[in-house]
Amino acid sequence: MSKLLEIALGVVTGIGGFLEAGSLATAAQAGAAFGFRLVWALALGTVCLAFMVEMAGRLASVSHHTLPDAMRERFGIRFFLVPLVTVALVSFLVLASEIGGVCLALQFATGVPLRWWVAPVILGLWLFLWKGTFGMVEKGASLLGLVTIAFVVGALKLGPSPAELAAGLLPSLPGHDPAKYWFIAVSIVGASVSPYLFYFYSAGAVEDGWDESYLGINRIVAGGGMAFGGGIAAAVLVCAAMVLHSGGIQVDRYEQIPMILSSPLGRWGFRLFVASLAIGCFGAALEIALALAYLVAQGLGWRWGESLQPRQAARFALVYTLALPLAGLVIVTGIDPLKLTIFSMALTALSLPVTVVPLLVLMNDPQYLGDHTNGWLGNAAVLAVSVVACVVALVAIPLQIFGG
Amino acid sequence: MLLGRDVLDQQVIDVAGHEMGKVDGVGLELRDGEPARVAFIVIGGTTLLWRIHAGLARWAERRLGGEGHRARIPWQQVLKIGVDVKVDVKAERSRALHWERWARHVIRRIPGS
Numbered sequence: 322m323s324k325l326l327e328i329a330l331g332v333v334t335g336i337g338g339f340l341e342a343g344s345l346a347t348a349a350q351a352g353a354a355f356g357f358r359l360v361w362a363l364a365l366g367t368v369c370l371a372f373m374v375e376m377a378g379r380l381a382s383v384s385h386h387t388l389p390d391a392m393r394e395r396f397g398i399r400f401f402l403v404p405l406v407t408v409a410l411v412s413f414l415v416l417a418s419e420i421g422g423v424c425l426a427l428q429f430a431t432g433v434p435l436r437w438w439v440a441p442v443i444l445g446l447w448l449f450l451w452k453g454t455f456g457m458v459e460k461g462a463s464l465l466g467l468v469t470i471a472f473v474v475g476a477l478k479l480g481p482s483p484a485e486l487a488a489g490l491l492p493s494l495p496g497h498d499p500a501k502y503w504f505i506a507v508s509i510v511g512a513s514v515s516p517y518l519f520y521f522y523s524a525g526a527v528e529d530g531w532d533e534s535y536l537g538i539n540r541i542v543a544g545g546g547m548a549f550g551g552g553i554a555a556a557v558l559v560c561a562a563m564v565l566h567s568g569g570i571q572v573d574r575y576e577q578i579p580m581i582l583s584s585p586l587g588r589w590g591f592r593l594f595v596a597s598l599a600i601g602c603f604g605a606a607l608e609i610a611l612a613l614a615y616l617v618a619q620g621l622g623w624r625w626g627e628s629l630q631p632r633q634a635a636r637f638a639l640v641y642t643l644a645l646p647l648a649g650l651v652i653v654t655g656i657d658p659l660k661l662t663i664f665s666m667a668l669t670a671l672s673l674p675v676t677v678v679p680l681l682v683l684m685n686d687p688q689y690l691g692d693h694t695n696g697w698l699g700n701a702a703v704l705a706v707s708v709v710a711c712v713v714a715l716v717a718i719p720l721q722i723f724g725g
Numbered sequence: 726m727l728l729g730r731d732v733l734d735q736q737v738i739d740v741a742g743h744e745m746g747k748v749d750g751v752g753l754e755l756r757d758g759e760p761a762r763v764a765f766i767v768i769g770g771t772t773l774l775w776r777i778h779a780g781l782a783r784w785a786e787r788r789l790g791g792e793g794h795r796a797r798i799p800w801q802q803v804l805k806i807g808v809d810v811k812v813d814v815k816a817e818r819s820r821a822l823h824w825e826r827w828a829r830h831v832i833r834r835i836p837g838s
Contacts, residue, residue, distance in 0.1 A: 384808070385808050386808065390736055393734050393747065394734050394735055394736070397729075397733065397734055397776075398734055398749075398773055398776055398777060399776065399777055401734075402777065451835075451837055451838075452837060621746070621747065622736055622737060622744055622745070622746040622747035622768075623744060623746070623825065624743055624744040624745075624825065625744070630838065631832050631835070631837075631838040632829050632832050632833055632838045635825055635826075635828035635829035635831070635832045636824065636825055636828040638828075638832055638838075639828045639831065639832060642832075642835075
């Protein structure tokens with residue numbers, strides 16, 4: 322495939338693959354509760370994500386190792402167990418959130434309560450992974466995900482004041498509800514920097530046979546794709562701020578969220594919202610279920626590959642075959658998908674150093690990266706964001722649980 | 726070559742180029758008056774548990790009544806150490822893939838596998 326096409330596809334993947342339950346819920350809550358004040362958290366999370374995706378791709382291109390593979394080899398099994406278990410648990414919760422998101426969209430569309438949709442959704446997801454190939458999952462889901470551009474249209478139509486929006490880029494203290502403010506801020510960072518993304522990306526790069534000639538593509542895809550993707554999340558925040566915050570509406574029930582698009586775009590806005598939620602969450606659920614299987618298989622040395630037949634990589638296929646229904650069970654219990662999503666995102670932020678520090682050690686090791694080790698900027702940006710997010714999450718999560 | 730860094734926990738690839746596990750352990754041969762040398766690498770079974778927690782490994786071995794499905798590959802059959810450890814073994818018949826074969830048995834019952 323020509324490299325230009327790969328770049329285009331990569332950027333499209335970034336745009337179409339960015340918006341899922343986590344980014345949608347956190348950006349909508351941030352806009353509804355605090356107007357444009359939390360735009361900075363979104364920008365910070367997106368920059369950090371772009372750096373980390375670029376690193377995962379560079380590691381794969383230069384060392385031909387996937388992330389779990391390199392981590393286990395470099396740090397040994399005892400240390401590797403910590404990120405393995407942490408990322409698996411967090412990803413499992415995020416997977417449940419995405420499944421909840423698809424079911425919720427189907428509830429919006431049909432009026433049938435979401436728990437009835439869990440079984441068909443799980444079956445659909447599983448069939449995609451069982452019969453599909455990596456390219457189908459990655460490119461198919463993200464091309465369809467372009468429907469989320471509807472939020473940009475909505476935001477433009479609402480016409481936010483550029484000056485106010487720019488002011489939101491500077492971190493500021495909230496005038497009210499500081500605990501909620503910081504909780505949403507770390508949830509936004511967690512939603513942007515979901516670890517499953519790099520595991521998915523690095524496995525894809527190895528599966529597609531990337532080498533050092535791909536370093537340029539990798540940089541453009543990571544930077545461009547994530548920037549556009551972050552832009553869509555920002556559009557969600559703008560819609561929520563202008564429709565809900567200005568209207569004095571607090572989001573405490575998920576039934577209210579479609580308003581952020583139906584208000585500027587009318588009946589079509591509602592339909593586009595439902596389609597965005599369904600497609601975004603479905604694509605993300607596919608990627609997370611795969612990332613989980615990649616993580617376990619690559620960490621334990623099993624044969625893996627989404628483009629293989631299930632019987633050729635039986636344990637790998639078994640992991641996603643079991644993870645999907647288990648995650649579906651979480652939704653069947655009747656848990657509020659919106660609360661589950663926001664909580665999973667905050668937990669993701671809390672767990673960031675566990676995934677980020679080993680990645681940074683690897684990225685600075687010439688044995689893996691040769692001449693392509695990290696520069697100081699990437700190291701500093703990623704380390705600072707993840708440590709600060711973790712510390713804030715450590716304070717904000719208990720406050721949110723026990724204070725509210 | 727550093728055993729801990731270059732061999733242990735590396736991906737093992739068989740002659741067909743398929744993943745067959747990680748180097749979960751390394752067996753050393755002690756020789757009188759000479760430095761010890763690597764006799765074999767170990768994949769699977771309870772080997773990994775010993776490196777995680779000895780108590781856990783002992784408990785697992787009591788429950789299993791043995792070491793589980795552990796494959797030993799003589800050092801002579803290790804072909805190359807690079808990104809992976811390449812071995813001159815057919816993984817299909819190896820004990821290292823016991824659980825893969827078990828999983829395949831399960832998977833094969835599902836249509837379209």
